């Protein structure tokens with residue numbers, strides 16, 4: 103729980119959906135002094151090959167008195183992701199009890215799509231407003247999904263033995279899967295209307311108390327922006343650990359790089375106060391809401407380092423003969439391990455690749471003095487392996503280091519190359535002319551050193 107000044111608090115929950123590979127869920131509730139609650143939720147499917155998801159959303163149970171549903175979205179009939187054509191976006195209202203379509207057999211019904219806001223109010227006109235910046239799906243009824251599935255699994259399956267709940271079951275959904283059935287044979291749902299498990303699902307909405315006489319349309323428009331700073335980027339990437347609402351971050355800058363550029367993205371009308379980036383130094387972003395009622399502070403502590411590991415940097419291009427180019431691990435995903443007289447030595451940083459391999463780095467714009475590494479055959483290959491390979495370093499296309507043929511028993515070789523003024527660094531692993539079988543190459547501890555500042 104995070105207090106956001108004295109005007110709001112934020113409560114974060116995280117949990118998992120027990121899919122075969124568990125899927126993390128986070129829900130953040132920001133409660134404002136005016137009674138409004140903003141809900142931000144993200145579901146991250148645990149594996150992209152999980153079955154597609156029937157429904158992503160939140161289910162709330164509301165008091166039975168909130169029997170009048172008014173919504174701005176598709177209506178007046180139910181609509182689904184793949185069944186919208188018979189409905190238009192507009193303002194509709196009706197009793198919660200009437201939102202169920204009494205199909206011959208009790209089943210899921212009453213879904214609304216493209217909903218900008220909806221209110222659930224009592225006879226006096228007081229209740230709850232649900233609103234969102236992005237259209238959501240919504241379903242309000244006196245049946246929970248499990249009520250219907252319980253009935254559907256029984257013989258008979260009649261509405262009359264389907265007891266309605268007193269309370270209102272409200273589902274606020276990112277989406278529900280389409281229904282399919284283009285033909286009368288039960289055609290499957292088209293792919294574009296399925297919720298695949300190959301990406302995260304995020305959605306947000308606000309819950310606001312509404313009293314008789316208040317205009318829900320106007321109230322929905324005023325929904326409070328929970329986050330003043332929506333993104334904070336250093337050199338184009340969101341700062342690691344970025345926390346909506348404010349936070350403190352550590353960021354190490356390679357002293358051979360230009361001063362990093364910081365970009366701040368905010369909600370509408372937010373005023374940002376910030377200084378110049380200094381490395382090392384503390385960089386503070388203070389954001390104030392348009393009405394001046396709230397502020398939010400993000401602080402980046404920039405530190406400086408003279409060493410830049412190549413495995414932490416982006417390459418221009420990278421190829422390998424088998425199993426990719428690996429950052430900080432061997433070709434087989436193990437710790438980078440070189441042999442030699444001193445016995446096996448593991449390196450926490452470096453690049454594991456397989457002949458034939460070429461990795462190109464752009465050095466333009468950097469103020470660097472040296473490229474260094476220790477090269478050799480990774481000890482993960484068996485003692486009798488046929489491994490035989492060569493390491494080569496090119497600067498702007500000109501060879502500046504060549505290892506000659508190396509096998510599993512060859513003493514690892516240190517590389518130290520002066521790179522002052524070079525624009526391009528190329529690391530090549532050749533197969534030494536006997537094919538690339540078992541040619542597991544390590545550029546252990548591969549790093550750039552900044553020129554003395």
Ligand SMILES: [Ca+2]
Nearest residue numbers: 490533537538
């Ligand atoms: Ca070879």
